[in-house]
Amino acid sequence: MVDIDFDPSSGCILALIVPGPARLCGLLGRDFEYVIPFKCIRTIGPDIILVSICPDKVKQKCI
Incomplete structure (x- = not known):
């Protein structure tokens, strides 16, 4: 499960x-x-999100 900020x-969108x-x-x-800040996302594909973190x-x- 992934959420967004x-x-x-x-x-x-500020972050995943x-x-x-x-x-x-x-x-x-x-x-x-x-x-993960949105600026760190490099590629969004149909099955994957690539990030540089x-x-x-x-x-x-x-919490």
């Missing part, structure tokens, strides 16, 4: 929010998610 006043790996087969949720810089703790 957008600016409601302009309608522009992608869940990190699941804990204990998904039963305990997730520790973190990746918030440093995973440690876009990782955020789940």
Whole structure:
């Protein structure tokens, strides 16, 4: 599941929010998610989105 962060006043997409790996087969949720700024997206295809990121810089703790 992927979510987006957008600016409601302009309608522009700010970031893609992608869940990190699941804990204990998904039963305990997730520790973190990746918030990927839209400017880091390089290509959007029918089956894949290519991004240029440093995973440690876009990782955020789940609330």
